[in-house]
Amino acid sequence: MYKLFWAEGTASFAPHAVLEEAGVAYELAVVDFAAGEQRSPAYLAVNPLGKVPALVLPDGGVLTEAAAICLFLGERLQLTHLVPALDDPLRGRFLQDLFYLSTTLQEAYKRVYYPRRFSSDPADAPRIQARAREALMECWQAVERHLAAEGPFHLGDRFSLLDLYTTMLATWFTPQDELFGACPGVAACHREVAQRPAVARCLSRQRQVSVGTS
Numbered sequence: 160m161y162k163l164f165w166a167e168g169t170a171s172f173a174p175h176a177v178l179e180e181a182g183v184a185y186e187l188a189v190v191d192f193a194a195g196e197q198r199s200p201a202y203l204a205v206n207p208l209g210k211v212p213a214l215v216l217p218d219g220g221v222l223t224e225a226a227a228i229c230l231f232l233g234e235r236l237q238l239t240h241l242v243p244a245l246d247d248p249l250r251g252r253f254l255q256d257l258f259y260l261s262t263t264l265q266e267a268y269k270r271v272y273y274p275r276r277f278s279s280d281p282a283d284a285p286r287i288q289a290r291a292r293e294a295l296m297e298c299w300q301a302v303e304r305h306l307a308a309e310g311p312f313h314l315g316d317r318f319s320l321l322d323l324y325t326t327m328l329a330t331w332f333t334p335q336d337e338l339f340g341a342c343p344g345v346a347a348c349h350r351e352v353a354q355r356p357a358v359a360r361c362l363s364r365q366r367q368v369s370v371g372t373s
């Protein structure tokens with residue numbers, strides 16, 4: 160069975176949604192960030208980077224990096240509704256957008272949420288954060304241009320992993336209305352994705368944890 164190490168509001172959302180979309184048996188192992196569990200010896204034995212997500216495979220191997228886990232599961236479980244096959248004409252566009260989302264847009268959030276990691280002088284943090292927010296919105300505008308022109312999904316009428324990943328990244332933006340007001344194409348994509356039963360289950364799991372019922 161797969162075992163996903165997960166924490167609320169993190170990059171573990173996308174692999175969680177892929178597992179739900181796949182309908183396979185899996186175990187969700189909650190990593191308690193409030194207690195610093197991601198840096199505990201037990202968790203570092205799973206992922207020495209001290210980050211989530213981490214996926215333990217049925218053969219005992221461990222994968223990290225959210226996009227890699229999603230791509231791996233999509234291919235291993237033959238989820239062609241999420242990941243275009245190797246010979247699919249949309250495969251190139253799919254890879255381009257997945258790498259953009261996971262390496263450029265996702266990274267832009269780090270400077271917003273952890274500005275102190277980007278200067279040795281703590282006094283720089285407000286300026287780093289202010290510029291980081293602009294840079295993050297520039298990334299979202301690039302996604303918006305594409306979705307507005309060719310949406311509702313990244314691959315046109317065809318839902319895919321890209322849209323799950325976009326929903327995860329959109330949930331990190333606060334206030335969310337600001338993102339959705341500036342990027343109606345992103346908002347429309349998110350609305351469609353959030354209605355999918357598998358995704359709704361993942362979103363509701365986040366809410367359960369945030370109100371302390373799990």
Ligand SMILES: N[C@@H](CCC(=O)N[C@@H](CS)C(=O)NCC(=O)O)C(=O)O
Nearest residue numbers: 169170197209210211212224225226
């Ligand atoms: N590039 C990695 C990023 C993983 C990552 O930074 N995860 C964050 C949560 S979104 C984390 O576990 N942070 C814990 C920490 O820095 O202590 C991925 O996409 O999986």
